[in-house]
Amino acid sequence: MFQNNPLLMKLKKKLNKKNITVEGIVRSTTKKYGFLELDSQKTYFISAKNMKKVMDGDRIIGILNIKNNREMVYPKKLIEPFLKKFVGNIYKINDSIFIQPSYPYMKNVKIRCVCDFNKNTLENGDWVLGKLTQHYLKQKNSFKVKIIEFIVQKTNPLAPWYVILTRYNLEKHPPDIKKINQIYNNNFNKLRKNLTHLDFVTIDNCNTKDIDDAVFVKKTLNNNFSLTIAIADPTEYISNNTELDDIAKQRSFTNYLPGLNIPMLPKILSEDLCSLKQYKIRPVLACRVIIDIKGNILYKDLKFFLAYIQSKEQLSYDNVSNWLEKTGKWNPKNEEIKKTIIFIKKIYEIRSVWRKKNALTFINSPDYRFNLSEKREVLGIFIEHRRVAHKIIEECMITANICAAFFLKKNLGFGLYNTHIGFDIFNATAASNFLRKYNIIFKSHEIMTLKGFCKLHKYLKNLSNKYIYNRICKFQAFGEISLIPQEHFALGLEYYATWTSPIRKYSDIINHRLIKSVLMGLSNIKKPDPKIITHITNRRRCYRIAGKELEKWLYVQFFLKFYKNNQYLQGIITDIFKNGIQVRLIKHGAFVFIPASFMHKLKKELSFNTELGVVYIYNKIYYYVTDIIKVRLLSIKKENNTIIASII
Known part of the structure; x- marks a missing residue:
């Protein structure tokens, strides 16, 4: 029908005469042909023969021509290859x-x-x-x-792990101590207090080897709590700008993956010399903080110091939680350990009340864990809830980090601070306008202050509308690291600086060195190089992406093994896309995709609003992000590690 179309003939003549070129990205298909994508609206056909000259993702310049009454691109020049x-x-x-x-x-x-x-x-x-x-x-x-x-x-059973780690240029093995000439021992003997007589305890998972923190608590004469948080001191062994320090800096974090942990430090340090093992004398950087009965930190009495401690008991989260909840058979081995557990639980309770009133607290979400065999086969998935012992230690560490932020600000005016700005001006306005639709009135300039941000989040938590809360969180900025003290809106705190995990976080090593420099009375203490912030941020992003990719692969292996198509499961809508929705299965934590074609018979009657997080059918809202729905598994695709489902 187009054969004698004069307009098409004219265009063909013009194209053949001028050799018009176009630039775009090559997109492959499951067939042998492909397309050149100029933008989201315009694409040109590339024949199967010409697709042999390019690869998916290549940016090229092609010659536009018409053949068999169809606009086609002939690849001419490579601008940038996708594969490097x-x-x-x-x-x-x-x-x-x-x-x-x-x-x-x-x-x-x-x-x-x-x-x-x-x-x-x-x-x-x-x-x-x-x-x-x-x-x-x-x-x-x-x-x-x-x-x-x-x-x-x-x-190799670890092949998927090593492949994903290599893809993101991440280390696959612990640092090799043989490559280090020596482990440097700075030996701060003269500055360290001998606290080995005190009943410090550690609380961690029963199989944890790299133990960072220990706590000791007692009552003061005026009935306040004196809490001492002792943190492992790897900087006792690692001098700045040494080869071992460079290794830790490059890695930046211990990488915790399902079935494989890759430490930041050599295991002789992370699991032995620095780890706060039971009955072993270890060097620590310690913080002693007085907390009154209302949960206030008495900053005038705050002290940081170097010490030696000896953990008197290596406790597990489960045993401590069971004992506090009056279940199980485990009991503390003596009255001192028993008293310590009771006291730190009381600190957790009063500090939680203080933070609920004066700052913000976390919304607890379950963690999904993979049960793997020695051959790294997925045997099952279980939910790990954060129990009372987890919350106790978390509260102690938050208190310690608040104290470090105060100490660094007072003595130096800089450090590595964890910050969160809440909303920028654009998103504050968008959030305010969104809330107004639900008769919730918060002005944009108000929620850009720490006080206003906390007020908003407390209001939304009391409102118990998960959809509204989810949308407001979408407007929020990401957390950052700053060299100068800045507010952390998400925690509701004026300042926050971590130092409690130096075995597994290089940023905490930096703050250790700064605190120790003050304790040693050094002058001209240098501010950390700003480049380290960019490096740490990029490494953390790579670790997270690699972890998510591995989890997707493990979920696919699990469902291929244990589930059949057409099984029904419950899930929460977590995101709305232009062509479907993402749902997280409540039982297992896996993310599944439901295409538009499996949501409603007539696709043209469906409409997806990604900004509002809603799905319309016949111009009426049928689904919201955070809705709990029933889904049916349809297919599991190994080639891209996706699980496809439909709505029941």
């Missing part, structure tokens, strides 16, 4: 080695490999890190890749 360094599988064809990139839209792409490895050591399916050295559009009309790192054999 990438993870892939070994694929052997006769005597040649190819690498298949590990991307959903590159399942059929195999790139010839320039290999410095012994080919006989490589097997089909083994994982490697490759670097693209030749692109079809740039050099010699072909693709080539060079292996720069062997990651793991296909048969």
Whole structure:
């Protein structure tokens, strides 16, 4: 019907004459053809033959032409390849080695490999890190890749872990102590108090080896609590700007993954010399804080100091919680331990009341844990609720961090502060306008103050409308790190600086060094380099992304093994997209996607508002974010680790 269309003939003639070029991103399909995406509204067809010259994600310039009455793009020039360094599988064809990139839209792409490895050591399916050295559009009309790192054999149970860690340039193993000439011992003997006679205790998971913190508490003469928080002191062994310090700085965090922990420090430090093990004398940085019966911190009596302690009991969260809840058979071994547990529980109670009144408290959410075999097979998933012992230690550490923020501000005026600005001016206005629709009146300038922000959140918690609370949280900024004291709106605090996890967080090592510099009376103490903030922030983001990707893979393995299609489960709507919704299964914690086509028979009657977090049918709201719904599992896709479901 378009064959003799004069307008199309005119356009074709014009295109052929001028060789019009367009720039965009190549998008593959499950078929062999693809498209060049100029923007979200405009795409041009790329034939299967020409798709062999490009890869999904490449930014290219192409020549626009018309063939068989269809606008088509012929790839001409590479602007930026999508593949640079990438993870892939070994694929052997006769005597040649190819690498298949590990991307959903590159399942059929195999790139010839320039290999410095012994080919006989490589097997089909083994994982490697490759670097693209030749692109079809740039050099010699072909693709080539060079292996720069062997990651793991296909048969290794930890293969998925190592592949994901490599993808995000994260370490796969603990630091190798053999590479360090020595562990530096700064030995602050003259400054350290001997507190080994005091009944310090640790409370942690029963299998924890890297124990950061211990507590000791007693009553004062005027019935206040004297709480001493003792924190492991790895800076006793790690001097600034040494090779070991550089390793810790590069890693920035201990990486806790399901079935695999990769420590920030060598295990001889994290699990032995620094860990506050039962009956072992250990160097610590300690804080003694007086808390009155109303939960107030008496800052005039606050003291930081160096000490040696000996943990008298390594307690577990479960045993302490069971004892406090009067369940189970465990009992403290003596009256001193019993008294300590009772006192720190009382501190938790009065400090919680103080924070509810003067700051903000957390909304408790369950943690989902994977039960894995030695071969890293998923045996099950269980929910781990935060019990009273978790909350007790958390409250003690929050108190310690508030004290550190005060100490650093008073003595230096700088440190690594955890901050949160609440709302920026644009989102404060948007949040205020949103609330007004529900007759909740908060002015934008009001909720940009710490007092107003706390007032808003307390109001919303009492309102018990999860949808409104969810939308307001969407308007909030992300937490940041600052070199100068700033408010932390999400905690409802004027200042907050962490120092209680130096075995697993490099930012806490920095604050340790600053506090110790003050205690030693040093002058001209330097402010940390601002670049460290960017590095720590980027590392934390990579750890989180890698952790989520691994969880998605584990969930797919679990559902492939234990669940069949058409099973019914309950879930909470967590997000609204343009073409469907995301739901989190309450029983297991997995995220599933429900496409529009599985929500309503007539797709044209559906409308998704991503900003408001609602779904319309016939112009009427049918679903809100935070709604609990029943879903039916339809398919589990291994190629991109997604679970597809439908609404019942």
